[in-house]
Amino acid sequence: MFHFSGLTFILTYFFITSSVFGSLEDEPQCLSRFDYEFKVVQKLADLENKLKEQQQTIENLQHKCTGDVLSEKQVAFSAYLTGDMTSVPSHRIIIFNEVQTNVGDAYNGKTGIFVCRIPGVYVFYWVTTNKNRNYMDSELVVNGNERSHAFSDSGDHDDYSVASNVVTTELRFGDQVWIRSGTWHNGNLAGERRTSFSGWILYMR
Structure with a gap:
Protein backbone atom coordinates (compact mmCIF):
# COMPACT_ATOMS: atom_id res chain seq x y z
CA MET A 1 0.00 0.00 0.00
CA THR A 66 -4.56 3.66 -1.55
CA GLY A 67 -7.09 2.75 -4.24
CA ASP A 68 -9.89 4.09 -2.05
CA VAL A 69 -11.75 5.92 -4.81
CA LEU A 70 -15.52 6.19 -4.80
CA SER A 71 -15.96 4.99 -8.38
CA GLU A 72 -13.86 1.91 -7.62
CA LYS A 73 -16.05 0.98 -4.64
CA GLN A 74 -19.11 0.35 -6.79
CA VAL A 75 -19.74 -3.29 -7.74
CA ALA A 76 -22.96 -4.72 -9.17
CA PHE A 77 -23.76 -7.20 -11.92
CA SER A 78 -26.72 -8.98 -13.47
CA ALA A 79 -26.41 -11.78 -16.05
CA TYR A 80 -28.79 -14.17 -17.78
CA LEU A 81 -28.84 -17.53 -19.53
CA THR A 82 -30.12 -16.99 -23.07
CA GLY A 83 -30.28 -20.60 -24.34
CA ASP A 84 -31.55 -23.83 -22.79
CA MET A 85 -28.93 -26.12 -21.28
CA THR A 86 -29.22 -29.90 -21.70
CA SER A 87 -27.15 -32.86 -20.54
CA VAL A 88 -25.52 -30.77 -17.83
CA PRO A 89 -23.17 -32.89 -15.70
CA SER A 90 -22.90 -32.50 -11.94
CA HIS A 91 -20.85 -29.59 -10.59
CA ARG A 92 -20.69 -27.83 -13.97
CA ILE A 93 -20.37 -24.05 -13.81
CA ILE A 94 -23.46 -22.37 -15.23
CA ILE A 95 -22.33 -19.58 -17.54
CA PHE A 96 -24.80 -16.73 -17.59
CA ASN A 97 -23.72 -15.48 -20.97
CA GLU A 98 -25.77 -12.31 -21.40
CA VAL A 99 -24.32 -9.69 -19.05
CA GLN A 100 -26.67 -6.73 -18.84
CA THR A 101 -25.06 -4.92 -15.91
CA ASN A 102 -21.44 -5.20 -14.81
CA VAL A 103 -20.42 -2.20 -12.71
CA GLY A 104 -16.86 -2.81 -11.61
CA ASP A 105 -16.31 -5.46 -14.32
CA ALA A 106 -16.07 -8.25 -11.72
CA TYR A 107 -18.29 -10.85 -13.43
CA ASN A 108 -16.98 -12.71 -16.48
CA GLY A 109 -19.69 -13.70 -18.94
CA LYS A 110 -17.36 -16.17 -20.64
CA THR A 111 -16.33 -18.15 -17.58
CA GLY A 112 -19.38 -17.55 -15.36
CA ILE A 113 -17.14 -16.54 -12.46
CA PHE A 114 -17.31 -13.43 -10.27
CA VAL A 115 -13.90 -12.30 -8.96
CA CYS A 116 -13.77 -10.00 -5.94
CA ARG A 117 -11.64 -6.90 -6.44
CA ILE A 118 -13.01 -4.83 -3.57
CA PRO A 119 -12.99 -6.66 -0.19
CA GLY A 120 -16.32 -6.40 1.57
CA VAL A 121 -19.70 -7.95 2.26
CA TYR A 122 -21.62 -8.98 -0.88
CA VAL A 123 -25.12 -10.14 -1.71
CA PHE A 124 -25.67 -12.78 -4.43
CA TYR A 125 -29.03 -13.78 -5.86
CA TRP A 126 -29.77 -16.42 -8.47
CA VAL A 127 -32.80 -17.94 -10.18
CA THR A 128 -33.07 -21.29 -11.96
CA THR A 129 -35.96 -22.28 -14.22
CA ASN A 130 -37.00 -25.67 -15.54
CA LYS A 131 -39.76 -26.67 -17.95
CA ASN A 132 -41.61 -29.80 -19.01
CA ARG A 133 -40.84 -32.47 -16.41
CA ASN A 134 -37.26 -31.34 -15.74
CA TYR A 135 -35.54 -30.53 -12.45
CA MET A 136 -32.27 -28.92 -11.40
CA ASP A 137 -30.38 -28.59 -8.14
CA SER A 138 -28.01 -25.59 -8.26
CA GLU A 139 -25.40 -24.33 -5.82
CA LEU A 140 -23.71 -21.04 -5.04
CA VAL A 141 -19.99 -21.70 -4.64
CA VAL A 142 -17.28 -19.53 -3.03
CA ASN A 143 -13.70 -20.60 -3.77
CA GLY A 144 -14.85 -24.14 -4.51
CA ASN A 145 -16.98 -24.46 -1.36
CA GLU A 146 -20.75 -24.83 -1.68
CA ARG A 147 -22.65 -22.23 0.32
CA SER A 148 -26.30 -22.75 -0.56
CA HIS A 149 -28.77 -24.51 -2.90
CA ALA A 150 -31.80 -23.79 -5.05
CA PHE A 151 -34.01 -26.56 -6.44
CA SER A 152 -36.49 -26.14 -9.30
CA ASP A 153 -38.68 -29.09 -10.30
CA SER A 154 -41.47 -29.27 -12.89
CA GLY A 155 -42.51 -32.68 -11.56
CA ASP A 156 -44.81 -34.61 -13.86
CA HIS A 157 -46.16 -31.49 -15.54
CA ASP A 158 -45.45 -29.83 -18.87
CA ASP A 159 -44.94 -26.49 -17.21
CA TYR A 160 -42.30 -24.14 -15.84
CA SER A 161 -40.84 -24.35 -12.33
CA VAL A 162 -38.72 -21.65 -10.70
CA ALA A 163 -36.37 -21.64 -7.71
CA SER A 164 -34.27 -18.85 -6.22
CA ASN A 165 -31.99 -18.17 -3.29
CA VAL A 166 -29.93 -15.33 -1.84
CA VAL A 167 -26.60 -15.44 0.00
CA THR A 168 -24.81 -12.69 1.91
CA THR A 169 -21.11 -13.38 2.37
CA GLU A 170 -17.86 -11.59 3.15
CA LEU A 171 -15.22 -11.73 0.41
CA ARG A 172 -11.53 -10.96 0.31
CA PHE A 173 -9.56 -9.72 -2.67
CA GLY A 174 -9.30 -12.48 -5.28
CA ASP A 175 -12.15 -14.63 -3.91
CA GLN A 176 -14.25 -16.28 -6.62
CA VAL A 177 -17.99 -16.93 -6.71
CA TRP A 178 -20.07 -18.89 -9.22
CA ILE A 179 -23.23 -20.93 -9.69
CA ARG A 180 -22.95 -24.60 -10.60
CA SER A 181 -25.21 -27.61 -11.03
CA GLY A 182 -25.62 -29.80 -7.98
CA THR A 183 -25.83 -33.57 -7.85
CA TRP A 184 -29.61 -34.15 -7.96
CA HIS A 185 -30.90 -33.13 -11.40
CA ASN A 186 -31.63 -34.43 -14.88
CA GLY A 187 -29.28 -32.07 -16.66
CA ASN A 188 -31.66 -29.42 -17.99
CA LEU A 189 -32.11 -25.69 -17.47
CA ALA A 190 -34.37 -23.21 -19.26
CA GLY A 191 -32.79 -20.21 -20.93
CA GLU A 192 -34.63 -17.29 -22.52
CA ARG A 193 -33.39 -15.10 -19.64
CA ARG A 194 -35.47 -17.15 -17.18
CA THR A 195 -32.31 -18.28 -15.36
CA SER A 196 -30.18 -15.48 -13.88
CA PHE A 197 -27.35 -14.54 -11.53
CA SER A 198 -26.91 -11.17 -9.82
CA GLY A 199 -24.68 -9.68 -7.14
CA TRP A 200 -23.67 -6.40 -5.56
CA ILE A 201 -21.45 -5.05 -2.80
CA LEU A 202 -23.29 -4.22 0.44
CA TYR A 203 -20.39 -2.47 2.16
CA MET A 204 -16.60 -2.55 2.14
CA ARG A 205 -14.40 -4.11 4.82
Missing part, protein backbone atom coordinates in the same frame (compact mmCIF):
# COMPACT_ATOMS: atom_id res chain seq x y z
CA PHE A 2 1.34 3.43 -0.94
CA HIS A 3 1.82 6.02 1.82
CA PHE A 4 2.77 9.68 1.62
CA SER A 5 6.43 10.16 2.52
CA GLY A 6 7.54 12.65 5.13
CA LEU A 7 9.00 14.85 2.39
CA THR A 8 5.64 14.96 0.61
CA PHE A 9 3.83 16.14 3.72
CA ILE A 10 6.56 18.71 4.50
CA LEU A 11 6.23 20.15 0.98
CA THR A 12 2.45 20.16 1.28
CA TYR A 13 2.62 21.91 4.67
CA PHE A 14 5.08 24.46 3.29
CA PHE A 15 2.79 25.12 0.33
CA ILE A 16 -0.27 25.68 2.52
CA THR A 17 1.45 27.81 5.15
CA SER A 18 3.16 29.87 2.45
CA SER A 19 -0.19 30.49 0.82
CA VAL A 20 -1.84 31.49 4.11
CA PHE A 21 0.85 33.74 5.54
CA GLY A 22 1.73 35.11 2.14
CA SER A 23 -1.87 36.17 1.73
CA LEU A 24 -1.95 37.82 5.15
CA GLU A 25 0.97 40.03 4.17
CA ASP A 26 -1.14 41.53 1.40
CA GLU A 27 -2.47 44.54 3.30
CA PRO A 28 -6.07 45.34 2.22
CA GLN A 29 -6.64 48.90 0.93
CA CYS A 30 -9.27 50.46 3.19
CA LEU A 31 -11.01 53.82 3.62
CA SER A 32 -11.81 53.47 7.36
CA ARG A 33 -11.09 51.30 10.41
CA PHE A 34 -14.50 49.59 10.00
CA ASP A 35 -13.75 48.92 6.36
CA TYR A 36 -10.33 47.59 7.32
CA GLU A 37 -11.70 45.19 9.97
CA PHE A 38 -14.42 43.97 7.61
CA LYS A 39 -11.91 43.22 4.88
CA VAL A 40 -9.57 41.44 7.32
CA VAL A 41 -12.41 39.20 8.48
CA GLN A 42 -13.38 38.54 4.88
CA LYS A 43 -9.77 37.73 4.06
CA LEU A 44 -9.54 35.28 6.96
CA ALA A 45 -12.77 33.59 5.82
CA ASP A 46 -11.38 33.23 2.31
CA LEU A 47 -8.16 31.76 3.70
CA GLU A 48 -10.13 29.29 5.85
CA ASN A 49 -12.02 28.14 2.77
CA LYS A 50 -8.79 27.74 0.83
CA LEU A 51 -7.29 25.74 3.70
CA LYS A 52 -10.31 23.41 3.69
CA GLU A 53 -9.91 22.97 -0.06
CA GLN A 54 -6.23 22.08 0.42
CA GLN A 55 -7.13 19.55 3.12
CA GLN A 56 -9.74 18.00 0.84
CA THR A 57 -7.16 17.80 -1.95
CA ILE A 58 -4.72 16.00 0.35
CA GLU A 59 -7.42 13.54 1.43
CA ASN A 60 -8.36 12.87 -2.20
CA LEU A 61 -4.71 12.19 -3.05
CA GLN A 62 -4.43 9.79 -0.12
CA HIS A 63 -7.55 7.98 -1.27
CA LYS A 64 -6.24 7.68 -4.81
CA CYS A 65 -2.88 6.36 -3.63
Whole structure:
Protein backbone atom coordinates (compact mmCIF):
# COMPACT_ATOMS: atom_id res chain seq x y z
CA MET A 1 0.00 0.00 0.00
CA PHE A 2 1.34 3.43 -0.94
CA HIS A 3 1.82 6.02 1.82
CA PHE A 4 2.77 9.68 1.62
CA SER A 5 6.43 10.16 2.52
CA GLY A 6 7.54 12.65 5.13
CA LEU A 7 9.00 14.85 2.39
CA THR A 8 5.64 14.96 0.61
CA PHE A 9 3.83 16.14 3.72
CA ILE A 10 6.56 18.71 4.50
CA LEU A 11 6.23 20.15 0.98
CA THR A 12 2.45 20.16 1.28
CA TYR A 13 2.62 21.91 4.67
CA PHE A 14 5.08 24.46 3.29
CA PHE A 15 2.79 25.12 0.33
CA ILE A 16 -0.27 25.68 2.52
CA THR A 17 1.45 27.81 5.15
CA SER A 18 3.16 29.87 2.45
CA SER A 19 -0.19 30.49 0.82
CA VAL A 20 -1.84 31.49 4.11
CA PHE A 21 0.85 33.74 5.54
CA GLY A 22 1.73 35.11 2.14
CA SER A 23 -1.87 36.17 1.73
CA LEU A 24 -1.95 37.82 5.15
CA GLU A 25 0.97 40.03 4.17
CA ASP A 26 -1.14 41.53 1.40
CA GLU A 27 -2.47 44.54 3.30
CA PRO A 28 -6.07 45.34 2.22
CA GLN A 29 -6.64 48.90 0.93
CA CYS A 30 -9.27 50.46 3.19
CA LEU A 31 -11.01 53.82 3.62
CA SER A 32 -11.81 53.47 7.36
CA ARG A 33 -11.09 51.30 10.41
CA PHE A 34 -14.50 49.59 10.00
CA ASP A 35 -13.75 48.92 6.36
CA TYR A 36 -10.33 47.59 7.32
CA GLU A 37 -11.70 45.19 9.97
CA PHE A 38 -14.42 43.97 7.61
CA LYS A 39 -11.91 43.22 4.88
CA VAL A 40 -9.57 41.44 7.32
CA VAL A 41 -12.41 39.20 8.48
CA GLN A 42 -13.38 38.54 4.88
CA LYS A 43 -9.77 37.73 4.06
CA LEU A 44 -9.54 35.28 6.96
CA ALA A 45 -12.77 33.59 5.82
CA ASP A 46 -11.38 33.23 2.31
CA LEU A 47 -8.16 31.76 3.70
CA GLU A 48 -10.13 29.29 5.85
CA ASN A 49 -12.02 28.14 2.77
CA LYS A 50 -8.79 27.74 0.83
CA LEU A 51 -7.29 25.74 3.70
CA LYS A 52 -10.31 23.41 3.69
CA GLU A 53 -9.91 22.97 -0.06
CA GLN A 54 -6.23 22.08 0.42
CA GLN A 55 -7.13 19.55 3.12
CA GLN A 56 -9.74 18.00 0.84
CA THR A 57 -7.16 17.80 -1.95
CA ILE A 58 -4.72 16.00 0.35
CA GLU A 59 -7.42 13.54 1.43
CA ASN A 60 -8.36 12.87 -2.20
CA LEU A 61 -4.71 12.19 -3.05
CA GLN A 62 -4.43 9.79 -0.12
CA HIS A 63 -7.55 7.98 -1.27
CA LYS A 64 -6.24 7.68 -4.81
CA CYS A 65 -2.88 6.36 -3.63
CA THR A 66 -4.56 3.66 -1.55
CA GLY A 67 -7.09 2.75 -4.24
CA ASP A 68 -9.89 4.09 -2.05
CA VAL A 69 -11.75 5.92 -4.81
CA LEU A 70 -15.52 6.19 -4.80
CA SER A 71 -15.96 4.99 -8.38
CA GLU A 72 -13.86 1.91 -7.62
CA LYS A 73 -16.05 0.98 -4.64
CA GLN A 74 -19.11 0.35 -6.79
CA VAL A 75 -19.74 -3.29 -7.74
CA ALA A 76 -22.96 -4.72 -9.17
CA PHE A 77 -23.76 -7.20 -11.92
CA SER A 78 -26.72 -8.98 -13.47
CA ALA A 79 -26.41 -11.78 -16.05
CA TYR A 80 -28.79 -14.17 -17.78
CA LEU A 81 -28.84 -17.53 -19.53
CA THR A 82 -30.12 -16.99 -23.07
CA GLY A 83 -30.28 -20.60 -24.34
CA ASP A 84 -31.55 -23.83 -22.79
CA MET A 85 -28.93 -26.12 -21.28
CA THR A 86 -29.22 -29.90 -21.70
CA SER A 87 -27.15 -32.86 -20.54
CA VAL A 88 -25.52 -30.77 -17.83
CA PRO A 89 -23.17 -32.89 -15.70
CA SER A 90 -22.90 -32.50 -11.94
CA HIS A 91 -20.85 -29.59 -10.59
CA ARG A 92 -20.69 -27.83 -13.97
CA ILE A 93 -20.37 -24.05 -13.81
CA ILE A 94 -23.46 -22.37 -15.23
CA ILE A 95 -22.33 -19.58 -17.54
CA PHE A 96 -24.80 -16.73 -17.59
CA ASN A 97 -23.72 -15.48 -20.97
CA GLU A 98 -25.77 -12.31 -21.40
CA VAL A 99 -24.32 -9.69 -19.05
CA GLN A 100 -26.67 -6.73 -18.84
CA THR A 101 -25.06 -4.92 -15.91
CA ASN A 102 -21.44 -5.20 -14.81
CA VAL A 103 -20.42 -2.20 -12.71
CA GLY A 104 -16.86 -2.81 -11.61
CA ASP A 105 -16.31 -5.46 -14.32
CA ALA A 106 -16.07 -8.25 -11.72
CA TYR A 107 -18.29 -10.85 -13.43
CA ASN A 108 -16.98 -12.71 -16.48
CA GLY A 109 -19.69 -13.70 -18.94
CA LYS A 110 -17.36 -16.17 -20.64
CA THR A 111 -16.33 -18.15 -17.58
CA GLY A 112 -19.38 -17.55 -15.36
CA ILE A 113 -17.14 -16.54 -12.46
CA PHE A 114 -17.31 -13.43 -10.27
CA VAL A 115 -13.90 -12.30 -8.96
CA CYS A 116 -13.77 -10.00 -5.94
CA ARG A 117 -11.64 -6.90 -6.44
CA ILE A 118 -13.01 -4.83 -3.57
CA PRO A 119 -12.99 -6.66 -0.19
CA GLY A 120 -16.32 -6.40 1.57
CA VAL A 121 -19.70 -7.95 2.26
CA TYR A 122 -21.62 -8.98 -0.88
CA VAL A 123 -25.12 -10.14 -1.71
CA PHE A 124 -25.67 -12.78 -4.43
CA TYR A 125 -29.03 -13.78 -5.86
CA TRP A 126 -29.77 -16.42 -8.47
CA VAL A 127 -32.80 -17.94 -10.18
CA THR A 128 -33.07 -21.29 -11.96
CA THR A 129 -35.96 -22.28 -14.22
CA ASN A 130 -37.00 -25.67 -15.54
CA LYS A 131 -39.76 -26.67 -17.95
CA ASN A 132 -41.61 -29.80 -19.01
CA ARG A 133 -40.84 -32.47 -16.41
CA ASN A 134 -37.26 -31.34 -15.74
CA TYR A 135 -35.54 -30.53 -12.45
CA MET A 136 -32.27 -28.92 -11.40
CA ASP A 137 -30.38 -28.59 -8.14
CA SER A 138 -28.01 -25.59 -8.26
CA GLU A 139 -25.40 -24.33 -5.82
CA LEU A 140 -23.71 -21.04 -5.04
CA VAL A 141 -19.99 -21.70 -4.64
CA VAL A 142 -17.28 -19.53 -3.03
CA ASN A 143 -13.70 -20.60 -3.77
CA GLY A 144 -14.85 -24.14 -4.51
CA ASN A 145 -16.98 -24.46 -1.36
CA GLU A 146 -20.75 -24.83 -1.68
CA ARG A 147 -22.65 -22.23 0.32
CA SER A 148 -26.30 -22.75 -0.56
CA HIS A 149 -28.77 -24.51 -2.90
CA ALA A 150 -31.80 -23.79 -5.05
CA PHE A 151 -34.01 -26.56 -6.44
CA SER A 152 -36.49 -26.14 -9.30
CA ASP A 153 -38.68 -29.09 -10.30
CA SER A 154 -41.47 -29.27 -12.89
CA GLY A 155 -42.51 -32.68 -11.56
CA ASP A 156 -44.81 -34.61 -13.86
CA HIS A 157 -46.16 -31.49 -15.54
CA ASP A 158 -45.45 -29.83 -18.87
CA ASP A 159 -44.94 -26.49 -17.21
CA TYR A 160 -42.30 -24.14 -15.84
CA SER A 161 -40.84 -24.35 -12.33
CA VAL A 162 -38.72 -21.65 -10.70
CA ALA A 163 -36.37 -21.64 -7.71
CA SER A 164 -34.27 -18.85 -6.22
CA ASN A 165 -31.99 -18.17 -3.29
CA VAL A 166 -29.93 -15.33 -1.84
CA VAL A 167 -26.60 -15.44 0.00
CA THR A 168 -24.81 -12.69 1.91
CA THR A 169 -21.11 -13.38 2.37
CA GLU A 170 -17.86 -11.59 3.15
CA LEU A 171 -15.22 -11.73 0.41
CA ARG A 172 -11.53 -10.96 0.31
CA PHE A 173 -9.56 -9.72 -2.67
CA GLY A 174 -9.30 -12.48 -5.28
CA ASP A 175 -12.15 -14.63 -3.91
CA GLN A 176 -14.25 -16.28 -6.62
CA VAL A 177 -17.99 -16.93 -6.71
CA TRP A 178 -20.07 -18.89 -9.22
CA ILE A 179 -23.23 -20.93 -9.69
CA ARG A 180 -22.95 -24.60 -10.60
CA SER A 181 -25.21 -27.61 -11.03
CA GLY A 182 -25.62 -29.80 -7.98
CA THR A 183 -25.83 -33.57 -7.85
CA TRP A 184 -29.61 -34.15 -7.96
CA HIS A 185 -30.90 -33.13 -11.40
CA ASN A 186 -31.63 -34.43 -14.88
CA GLY A 187 -29.28 -32.07 -16.66
CA ASN A 188 -31.66 -29.42 -17.99
CA LEU A 189 -32.11 -25.69 -17.47
CA ALA A 190 -34.37 -23.21 -19.26
CA GLY A 191 -32.79 -20.21 -20.93
CA GLU A 192 -34.63 -17.29 -22.52
CA ARG A 193 -33.39 -15.10 -19.64
CA ARG A 194 -35.47 -17.15 -17.18
CA THR A 195 -32.31 -18.28 -15.36
CA SER A 196 -30.18 -15.48 -13.88
CA PHE A 197 -27.35 -14.54 -11.53
CA SER A 198 -26.91 -11.17 -9.82
CA GLY A 199 -24.68 -9.68 -7.14
CA TRP A 200 -23.67 -6.40 -5.56
CA ILE A 201 -21.45 -5.05 -2.80
CA LEU A 202 -23.29 -4.22 0.44
CA TYR A 203 -20.39 -2.47 2.16
CA MET A 204 -16.60 -2.55 2.14
CA ARG A 205 -14.40 -4.11 4.82
